[in-house]
Amino acid sequence: MKVSELSDRSGLPVQTIKYYIREGLLPKGAATAATRAEYGDEHLDRLRLIRALREVGDLPIASVKRIVGAVDDETVGLHDLLGTAAYALSPPAEPRPDDPGWRAAREDVDAIVAELGWRVTPDTPTRDLLAQAFLALRRLGLPIVWSDLRPYIEAATIIAEHEIRAVPTEGERGRAVQTAVATNVLYEKVLLALRRMAQEDASARRFGDAGRDRAPASEGDASRGTRPG
Amino acid sequence: MKVSELSDRSGLPVQTIKYYIREGLLPKGAATAATRAEYGDEHLDRLRLIRALREVGDLPIASVKRIVGAVDDETVGLHDLLGTAAYALSPPAEPRPDDPGWRAAREDVDAIVAELGWRVTPDTPTRDLLAQAFLALRRLGLPIVWSDLRPYIEAATIIAEHEIRAVPTEGERGRAVQTAVATNVLYEKVLLALRRMAQEDASARRFGDAGRDRAPASEGDASRGTRPG
DNA sequence: CGCCATTAGATAGTGACACTCTCCGATTAT
């Protein structure tokens, strides 16, 4: 198919498709002449993956590029691929070894990982991410206690076990790999949305439902009361 | 204290503090003269909250503004406050009622909520967020089945129950409210980090640990193999 | 065969965002 058709079928402007090609997210079409190229279904699939990662996963272009690079690399195994996706998902979260608070938070993280016996890369940015959250909590006067963490660990374990069990190991590699990455990113959003709804439900049951029929604190209006009367 | 001291103690440039005041995230200091104002501990606390929401929660300024607006509004109850925080956390996730795929995804979401009996606002953006993820999954040829969703629902329930139970209902309102919001936002990140680590552990146990001693697919390098030999 | 629409490829521009800089006149500690 031609670009215009790819554009129609994907719903993306031609300019955006060109941009993705320039950035290396999407392979060029097979050139049939100096000003003509042919695109196939694999381009459409790739565009759908890109849009899923961008719109739902909210990943920056650079991260999407890393992920599709790993997807395209036949030598990358599934374990490493998941690692790459996790890597790409993490915001920078720069460690600051000079900050003593940071060091302490990071040591807490390492201690927890060791305690759980998890086989996690020692220098993965995920550890820094968790340390960053710990540090922020402590700064706000909300230290982390084991009993607070337990439910999260339990939940994370339930989910991760299921997810890794569901990773497809047979069939065409490209397909399996795309599935693994997409589910990893998209189900993160599913989890967060479900958590919010479960919170709302639990909150409604605990605090009653006065004002439940109205959305809370709308745009540009946060300083007014929620109760109408 | 003066701005310069507030700047030193918070670690933020004076310019940034002024910017937050301009944007309405931080109240002005009490003016002691035309060119002098006095800041207190509440300003420092607020700055810490803002930075936590920005750096760890990665929330845009506009969302932080909505949250602190709700925190400052004495008439907003805890239930609504949590709703506001959830609202603010959601990226736009614009619904498109014209798209039949979208409608179907949204109906799936509503059916699930009804099935679970959750008391969730009918028009909350969280539903749209979940529908967006469902739609993207379906577009990628990965339809959602109940058995895939179950672990996420279970995990979300475990966490939400714990979180709502932990919301402080006594003590100074400002403090309680800040705690509720901050834990909501920050523990989201804790959960995500723990999920990634649990995934890595489960993946290592399932797929073996070849190449585990090396970070996967580093920056600008995603197209090379991970296995050294 | 002629002509207008389309295309590849490159360069430049846009709008949103979160600061960051500069300037002003007033004030204040030394």
Place this chain on the structure above:
DNA sequence: ATAATCGGAGAGTGTCACTATCTAATGGCG
């Protein structure tokens, strides 16, 4: 008295993800 600091406001900066424009070369219809 005077150099430094302050509050307040406007303009400038860098990044990001597109989006628009331009050029030259086809493609396909009449």
